[in-house]
Amino acid sequence: AQSVTQLGSHVSVSEGALVLLRCNYSSSVPPYLFWYVQYPNQGLQLLLKYTTGATLVKGINGFEAEFKKSETSFHLTKPSAHMSDAAEYFCAVRNAGGTSYGKLTFGQGTILTVHP
Amino acid sequence: KAGVTQTPRYLIKTRGQQVTLSCSPISGHRSVSWYQQTPGQGLQFLFEYFSETQRNKGNFPGRFSGRQFSNSRSEMNVSTLELGDSALYLCASSLAAGRTDTQYFGPGTRLTVL
Numbered sequence: 001a002q003s004v005t006q007l008g009s010h011v012s013v014s015e016g017a018l019v020l021l022r023c024n025y026s027s028s029v030p031p032y033l034f035w036y037v038q039y040p041n042q043g044l045q046l047l048l049k050y051t052t053g054a055t056l057v058k059g060i061n062g063f064e065a066e067f068k069k070s071e072t073s074f075h076l077t078k079p080s081a082h083m084s085d086a087a088e089y090f091c092a093v094r095n096a097g098g099t100s101y102g103k104l105t106f107g108q109g110t111i112l113t114v115h116p
Numbered sequence: 117k118a119g120v121t122q123t124p125r126y127l128i129k130t131r132g133q134q135v136t137l138s139c140s141p142i143s144g145h146r147s148v149s150w151y152q153q154t155p156g157q158g159l160q161f162l163f164e165y166f167s168e169t170q171r172n173k174g175n176f177p178g179r180f181s182g183r184q185f186s187n188s189r190s191e192m193n194v195s196t197l198e199l200g201d202s203a204l205y206l207c208a209s210s211l212a213a214g215r216t217d218t219q220y221f222g223p224g225t226r227l228t229v230l
Contacts, residue, residue: 034218036221043224044206045221046220049218090159104149104159106151
């Protein structure tokens, strides 16, 4: 079974500082990986996704993530945090086959706080 | 293009009642998935529908059911509500049901069971 682990349920940074949100996955087949963001009282918004090809993926709002197969990681970064980045972030892996083909398996989420 | 819409946005029910939640996917999308989000369990997959057929089902009791109509709109039903069913229920749509298809989420329905 596939799984996702997000290291750190809460991350706090200062405005303008680097944002690093960690995600490790477990998958028996090449994974399809996603990062979603959730603002209070809203649904999930896709930030970026990795399917195949270039391992450095750029997304919306200045975020990017790098797929590292050897480390089974897909960490999310942003060079300079903005107050509007404060939200909860979810890493997810797409199932490759079996009885749960297609479903997304999510990590537990990381709440990002940005201080002025 | 309009996004995924879910109705109602908020719902309060009492134990033992049943509830039906509705999801309208993005125009042209044929796959709809449902997820339950709670503080304790996080985001958990309920089921996925494609072309009116349930393709996958998560590990939830039979009280949770769903269906999809010919226009791709979907409903989920929870019977005999329990306190633990209080959650945010999220619907996501995608063009098809393949691995590369991005799931776009609606704003969710907040269900409170008293």
